Every structure is written in C-alpha cells, then in structure tokens.
Amino acid sequence: MDTEKEFLSEYRIEDYDRPSVTTDVAAFTIRTEDRTSYRKNPENKLLLLLIRRGRHPFKDMWALPGGFLQRGETVEECALREIQEETNIRPASIMPVGIFSQPGRDPRGWIISNAYASIISGESVRQKANDDAADAQWFTVSFTCGADGRHHLTLTCNDIRLEAVLAAEATRFSRTSFRILENSGLAFDHAAIIAAALSALRAEAGRFAAIFDFLPETFTLTALQKVQETIMNVTVLPANFRRMISRYVEETDEFVRGEGHRPARLYRRKRTPE
C-alpha cells in the first residue's frame, strides 16, 4: 500500500462507527403589526418558525425545522434546503450557532445537530400564503434575563404557549451556551438551541450586521431602527441611531409617501462600510 491511490481504493469508510448528522435551523422574521391609527407607525414582533412534530420521537411537540444531512451537500446547504422545504422561501442569510452533540439528546440514537440561525425578510413571509392548518407556525419570541441570571424563553402563537427556563453557561469566549432548567412543549434540546441562536442574533444586531436581512432591499431608517430595537429589546433615540448607522447605509432618491406624516427617505445597505 504505497501510493495514495492504492490506499484509497482499499479504504472502507463503512468500517468505522459514525453518527447521524442533522441541521436544525432557527428561522427568524419580523412581522409588522397592523397600525392602530392611520398615521401611527406599526409595531414589530420577532417571530420564530416552529414545526409541530407529526412523528415520533417527541410526537405532537414543537421543534425547529431541520433534517438529516444528505450526501453531496454542505451543512449550510442542508440548512437552507430545510428552510426552503418548509417555507418555500430561501433565507437571506444563515449563521452557525453551535454543534449540539450531547449523548442522549436524541432518543433515536447517536445523532448530532449543527444549529443555524437564519433570517427571512418580512416581505417574503407576507407574500406567501400562510395556511393556518399547517404544521408550521410562526411563534412570537420573548427572551429575557431575570435578576437571578436565569433566562426565560416564551414562544406564543395564538393559544399555544411554550416556555423554557435556561441558565447561561460560563464560556471563556463571547458566544454563550445555555443549559435547560425547565421546558414545556419544545422537542429535543431545541430550547437551548433557540436560546443560543437568539443570543448570537443579538450579538450580530449589536454590530449592525444581521438587521438588514429582515427588510427588503430599500428601507427607511426608522424601519431599520425598529428591527434592531425588536431584536435587542432596547430603545435608542432616533438621532443617535441615525448617526451610528450612517456608515452602513447609503441614500436612495426614493421616499415613502402617504403615511400621514413627513415622507421618509429610503436607504439601502452600503456594500463597503467606511
């Protein structure tokens, strides 16, 4: 067995023990609530896509869309494919969140999951018909940190309410991981994946990185600000937001008219900041 060619011809990958590999995707979007007055700007809500499991294990519980990695595709392509199969929309972007490989996390056996967060523009979601009978639903996200350091994740959709309590694990690096303390209604370790995805999403939004993908190509600065505020769960003064975002956006000549107040200029993302 001298040459690489000879080695490879005798190599039997099946001889080795190996796990199944899945991707799970936390797909986020922002829904613009109906305006309460003709001239008032609408409110935003952060939404997460969940699937009601029709099969064992965790039958009838809610889970992140995901599936097994197929031969010939990368893990990113697998994540994109899963979202597209579920929503018929191709996400604007996809971001790795972590690898979940704790033995016993899946009762079917040795299965590790590559978790991703993805962002779907609110425009796209609005365009597709959203039949309520389907097993896929968009849940409103609430994710807060209590005084005791315990994080509370609440997902609501009409009458359905899923709750989980998590502890942030001490990591020596900037990414945070979470341990599930309480969990109701979410399958597998998906509560921990969702918490990690939200944490990563907030970190990105803080650097003005992920927020553009929630909006169409052109947008008003107020809309962009609302996106960031919705994700980060904070409020900023418009004057300061405009100053901070200015290096990431560029003007267009378009304006939004007919809103009952001064028309807002449309901006687009600048290709090269600075």
Added chain:
Amino acid sequence: MDTEKEFLSEYRIEDYDRPSVTTDVAAFTIRTEDRTSYRKNPENKLLLLLIRRGRHPFKDMWALPGGFLQRGETVEECALREIQEETNIRPASIMPVGIFSQPGRDPRGWIISNAYASIISGESVRQKANDDAADAQWFTVSFTCGADGRHHLTLTCNDIRLEAVLAAEATRFSRTSFRILENSGLAFDHAAIIAAALSALRAEAGRFAAIFDFLPETFTLTALQKVQETIMNVTVLPANFRRMISRYVEETDEFVRGEGHRPARLYRRKRTPE
C-alpha cells in the same frame, strides 16, 4: 406503532446514509523567546501545533491534530481528547470555529469536520519535553492581509516553511470564512481552517477574552499586553492597555523580582468583570 417506545424499538439508524464526523483542532500557544540582554524583556511568538501525517491521504504533509468522533462523547470532548493525546496537555479552553463539510474535502469520502481553536498555556508547553524527532511540531504563525485583500498564512518550524494564500469570503456576519487560493504543504482544507481559527482568535483577543488562557494563573500586565499584541499583530501604549484591561484583572500581593528593572506586580483574572 402508537407509542414512542414502540417507534424507537423499530427504528434502525443504520438504514440511513450518514457521514463520518471528525474534529480538527488549531491549538495555539505563545512561546517566550530567550532574552537578548539580562535586563531586556523577552519577545513572544504565536505557535500552532501541526502533525506530520504518517499515513494516507496527504501522507508526509502537515495537518491539524484531529480525529474521528467517538460514540458517547461530545464534539468538544473529542477535540479536547485529540489535543491531549497529542500534547499530553489539556487545553485551558476551546472555541468552535466552523463546520467544514464541502463535498470532496477528504478523498476518503464523505467526512465533515468540526473545527475548533484551543489555547494552551505557554507554561504547560515549556514544562513538557518537546522531543524534536516527533511528528508533532509547533510552527511559528504569521497571518497578514495584503493590500489586495488576499491573506497570507506562513507557518515556519526550523527549516520547514508552509505557505498559503487565502481570500476572505464575504459573510453577512462577523465571523469570516476563507477560500484557499494557493497552498503548499498543508493537508486537506486545513489552511482555511487555520485562517478561520486565527480570525476567530483575533476577534476574541480584541474583546480581552482569550488572552488570559495563554498565561499562568498570575501574570504581569506587560506579559498580558505582549500576548494581545502578538495575537492581534499590533502594538498599544502601556498606559492605555492598563486602563482598558483594568476591569478584567485584580491585583495580587506578589511581585516579579530579579529582572534588572523595577519589579512588576502580578495580577490575576477577575472572576466577574465590572
């Protein structure tokens, strides 16, 4: 097949096509060069551990330590185990860098790799005997970005010199990924993994997160500053570094004496910043 128990008893995980899963670990340490004068402080070098492959594929080329995920361990444990097998040292910390799953990346077949960066305290490396005949060697790292945006990675160890040129891929998020343009001497896609690991390491060092793990429990502020400067490839004024690091460290009562100049106070990392 009504209950979950029944479902699981009939589930055959072997029926499904699945990849082999490996971890590859970029293990970094910092070596303190011998001082040129009795009173001058020593210089630092960033080192990366590479293994000369004794077997196909990529026989005789240099590669990151790594290996196949074993049943019953998490991916993190696998990465820690691989480093420990190779160096006999358990890293202070380990950080996910990315998943490399491009079809064809491994000629043996469908093999995906979870890449990690890990930091090994320079103290530990110094303590262990480093037999030069071994297949594992610490390479000096140089990673710079040219004016054309092409990144140059150079790894040197005595007479061995490995070089690669990479392009930073446009990601919509803060983590950067790299595409290999030229490569000499590095196995698989490890040049891209190393570049991604260095990029992640620099991002962490910029937030004062990863630098402590290169040093022993207590350290001088100058040593800490040199670590950061070595990783980030920049220099800062001592006064400013001290101000910025002050919230992350706390004083001890110990001093380093006998250095031919004013003794330096030893500090330790503060558990809770702020």
Added chain:
DNA sequence: CAAATAGTGTCTCTAAGACAATATCAC
C-alpha cells in the same frame, strides 16, 4: 549612575447619549 521596565497623570479627540428644534406630510 545607566539601562530598562513599571506605573501614573493628563491632554486631546472621537463617539455615544440626551435633548431641543425644525421639516413635512395626510387628514
């Protein structure tokens, strides 16, 4: 004392936060 590093004080400048003021539309 000379050489070298350890450590402090402070000036400047930039950027973030707060807030006031003006602009512009639909009704």
Added chain:
DNA sequence: GTGATATTGTCTTAGAGACACTATTTG
C-alpha cells in the same frame, strides 16, 4: 391647524490614543 413622524443640530460625557513624567530595580 393637528398629530404624527422625519431629520438635523448641539451640549455633555465616557473612553480611546498619545505622550510626558515618576518609580524602582540590577549591574
């Protein structure tokens, strides 16, 4: 005009960068 948002200007303050200066040790 009224109510709402859009947009700009500026005062204040916190923090980063630059630099001067003092402190302390060994040979």
